[in-house]
Amino acid sequence: MVIDTSVQNQIEQKTGSPDNILEVRNLKKHFQIGGGFLARGGGMNIRAVDDISFVVRRGETFGLVGESGCGKTTLGQTIIRLYNPTEGSIIFNGADISKLNANDLRKHRRAMQMIFQDPSASLDPRMTVGSIISEPLNIYGIGSREERQERVRELLRVVGLNSYFTNRYPHEFSGGQRQRIGIARSLALNPDLVICDEPVSALDVSVQAQVLNLLRQLQNDFNLTYLFIAHNLAVVAHISDRVGVMYLGKLVEVGDAKVITEQPKHPYTQALISAIPVANPNLHRDRIILEGDVPSPANPPSGCRFHPRCPVARADCSETEPELRELAPDHWVACHYAE
Amino acid sequence: MAASQDSNADHVSQAQLLSEAAEAAPTRQASLWGDAWRRLLRNKLAVIGMVIASMLILIAVFADVIAPYGYAETVAVDLRLTKPSWNFPMGIDQNGRDVFSRVVYGARVSLLVGVAAQLIVLAIGVPVGAMAGYFGGTLDTALMRLVDVVYAIPQLLLVLLIVNMRGPGMSTIFLAIGLTGWVTMARLVRGQMLSIREQEYVKASRVSGAGPGYIIMRHMLPNSMTPIIVALTFGIPTAIFIEASLSFIGVGIRPPQPSWGQMVGTGQQYIRAVQHLMLFPSIAIALTMLAFTFLGDGLRDALDVRLND
Numbered sequence: 001m002v003i004d005t006s007v008q009n010q011i012e013q014k015t016g017s018p019d020n021i022l023e024v025r026n027l028k029k030h031f032q033i034g035g036g037f038l039a040r041g042g043g044m045n046i047r048a049v050d051d052i053s054f055v056v057r058r059g060e061t062f063g064l065v066g067e068s069g070c071g072k073t074t075l076g077q078t079i080i081r082l083y084n085p086t087e088g089s090i091i092f093n094g095a096d097i098s099k100l101n102a103n104d105l106r107k108h109r110r111a112m113q114m115i116f117q118d119p120s121a122s123l124d125p126r127m128t129v130g131s132i133i134s135e136p137l138n139i140y141g142i143g144s145r146e147e148r149q150e151r152v153r154e155l156l157r158v159v160g161l162n163s164y165f166t167n168r169y170p171h172e173f174s175g176g177q178r179q180r181i182g183i184a185r186s187l188a189l190n191p192d193l194v195i196c197d198e199p200v201s202a203l204d205v206s207v208q209a210q211v212l213n214l215l216r217q218l219q220n221d222f223n224l225t226y227l228f229i230a231h232n233l234a235v236v237a238h239i240s241d242r243v244g245v246m247y248l249g250k251l252v253e254v255g256d257a258k259v260i261t262e263q264p265k266h267p268y269t270q271a272l273i274s275a276i277p278v279a280n281p282n283l284h285r286d287r288i289i290l291e292g293d294v295p296s297p298a299n300p301p302s303g304c305r306f307h308p309r310c311p312v313a314r315a316d317c318s319e320t321e322p323e324l325r326e327l328a329p330d331h332w333v334a335c336h337y338a339e
Numbered sequence: 340m341a342a343s344q345d346s347n348a349d350h351v352s353q354a355q356l357l358s359e360a361a362e363a364a365p366t367r368q369a370s371l372w373g374d375a376w377r378r379l380l381r382n383k384l385a386v387i388g389m390v391i392a393s394m395l396i397l398i399a400v401f402a403d404v405i406a407p408y409g410y411a412e413t414v415a416v417d418l419r420l421t422k423p424s425w426n427f428p429m430g431i432d433q434n435g436r437d438v439f440s441r442v443v444y445g446a447r448v449s450l451l452v453g454v455a456a457q458l459i460v461l462a463i464g465v466p467v468g469a470m471a472g473y474f475g476g477t478l479d480t481a482l483m484r485l486v487d488v489v490y491a492i493p494q495l496l497l498v499l500l501i502v503n504m505r506g507p508g509m510s511t512i513f514l515a516i517g518l519t520g521w522v523t524m525a526r527l528v529r530g531q532m533l534s535i536r537e538q539e540y541v542k543a544s545r546v547s548g549a550g551p552g553y554i555i556m557r558h559m560l561p562n563s564m565t566p567i568i569v570a571l572t573f574g575i576p577t578a579i580f581i582e583a584s585l586s587f588i589g590v591g592i593r594p595p596q597p598s599w600g601q602m603v604g605t606g607q608q609y610i611r612a613v614q615h616l617m618l619f620p621s622i623a624i625a626l627t628m629l630a631f632t633f634l635g636d637g638l639r640d641a642l643d644v645r646l647n648d
Contacts, residue, residue, distance in 0.1 A: 077542070080546055082542050082545060082546065102550065106548045109546070109548065110548065112546075113546060113547075114542075114543070114546045116539045116542065116543060117539070118539055121538055121539040121540065122539035122540050122542075122543050123540055123543075124540040124544075124558050124561075124562070125562070126561045126562055126564075127557075127558075127561075135544060135547050135549070135557075136547035136548065139547050139548045139549050139553065140548055182543070185543065185547070188547075189547075
């Protein structure tokens with residue numbers, strides 16, 4: 001396995017600093033499909049996350065965007081170790097958690113929590129709101145029964161819900177309220193980093209804004225760092241300080257949210273930005289229409305993975321794989337011809 | 340979109356947040372089991388099944404009080420094979436015993452076999468299925484191939500084998516039924532575990548630091564309760580029926596202790612002369628099967644949270 005040393009070196013120059021709450025280095029997550037005991041052939045190797053490196057700085061919101069199937073959810077769940085990484089390291093608060101066993105992981109992961117995409121699926125339908133929110137406290141054995149109950153009421157108030165909801169069941173709440181319950185649970189252990197996996201995409205647009213605002217407010221109140229995963233670039237750009245754009249298991253562009261939305265350098269990012277509707281009927285822009293579908297991550301294209309759909313692809317794009325390079329300070333692009 | 344989102348978000352005040360939260364506040368204190376119970380009571384067939392099943396349980400428990408005679412007691416030798424009458428509502432059998440008393444005592448055997456066999460099914464099937472489904476991999480493959488092997492042998496044959504090895508008797512019967520019946524439960528639980536394992540609330544629990552034992556006990560089993568309870572309810576008549584079949588062919592409950600199947604078996608030898616010997620225990624078997632099947636159907640509908648009204 002050839003490790004992309006140049007990327008690693010470049011990233012490492014920026015790492016080792018206590019400013020970075022999370023450093024992901026050359027992370028890979030491949031899934032073996034088929035190829036079991038009696039299966040013929042070797043099966044398929046799905047490269048859902050393929051050699052991704054980035055850092056998240058303390059206190060910021062790092063947005064991760066990409067089409068469905070690009071591996072962003074897998075990346076999030078691998079970082080929090082719901083999946084075991086195939087390769088690479090995850091340095092969280094200065095410690096590599098990528099190879100920890102279950103026991104050590106429990107200690108280190110406490111400060112990393114997650115908000116899930118589907119608020120109705122992420123709450124156990126047979127548990128009351130009180131037991132859902134206090135579950136992390138129970139598992140870590142924090143406080144007495146009364147203290148935990150008080151903490152649950154406090155968390156409910158913090159996320160804007162009534163504190164007497166503790167004995168209710170999740171199906172009695174609306175989608176937005178359920179997501180608030182999920183947020184309350186993620187805050188129970190006073191985390192430093194919260195991975196928000198599409199936290200608003202299952203919600204109505206009117207409720208989306210409320211939940212996004214709540215997340216922002218909580219970030220201020222509790223000094224949280226967010227890794228915000230979404231497929232909606234508008235939402236991500238709105239809430240994030242910095243943005244990473246993913247395509248087929250790879251990061252293609254990383255940079256300041258404002259810079260990425262205003263001056264995207266990678267042709268894929270440019271196409272995404274051009275697809276955001278603008279609330280101005282008189283404004284006419286040229287939309288970049290991408291041809292074809294996202295290729296299968298089991299068999300990604302050679303060279304630059306974007307080249308079959310890229311409007312500006314040249315001959316050598318199908319041969320050499322572009323590495324992330326720093327075009328401008330803190331603006332990284334994985335394209336041979338971006339400038 | 341970016342622009343509209345922006346203005347939208349900025350105008351949502353704290354007051355609006357709170358009002359949204361207060362709105363649609365559920366007023367009724369709900370409990371999942373209470374709701375299920377109410378739905379069950381609304382289902383007429385389920386209520387009928389429940390009534391019959393409870394009566395059977397009462398009859399089995401208070402058999403000594405209800406039965407006018409003992410099950411082995413010869414009431415009147417000269418009245419052998421008498422048809423039903425006022426004094427003997429189900430007639431007299433070939434040995435001069437009261438059939439009604441024997442049917443009443445037979446309920447004991449049937450229910451004991453049904454319930455005890457299901458407890459064994461529960462005790463083996465659920466842990467095997469849960470471990471196979473949660474841990475997967477080699478353990479899953481090994482356990483499931485074992486299940487396949489047991490499943491491939493006809494249950495009645497396997498039961499006969501065990502009965503032959505241990506000799507007939509009540510404990511042999513429910514042991515045999517339990518030891519062959521757990522495979523269906525194991526498969527069911529494994530399937531449940533496989534689907535629940537990928538649910539986001541299980542992932543959320545893992546993120547909260549929960550280990551496999553905690554997740555299985557607190558999340559996966561409670562959420563598998565519905566199919567398990569339903570399968571158990573359907574399993575009881577199946578076990579009763581197997582016991583009846585075994586006793587019918589004469590390898591089940593030992594006389595003079597009565598079992599419905601055994602009574603039907605004996606009765607069919609006299610079928611040309613008198614029919615009541617076979618009729619009443621057959622009705623008892625049929626009623627029991629029907630009652631538990633209705634109840635099982637009702638429970639399946641009532642316990643489904645997603646059908647919530």
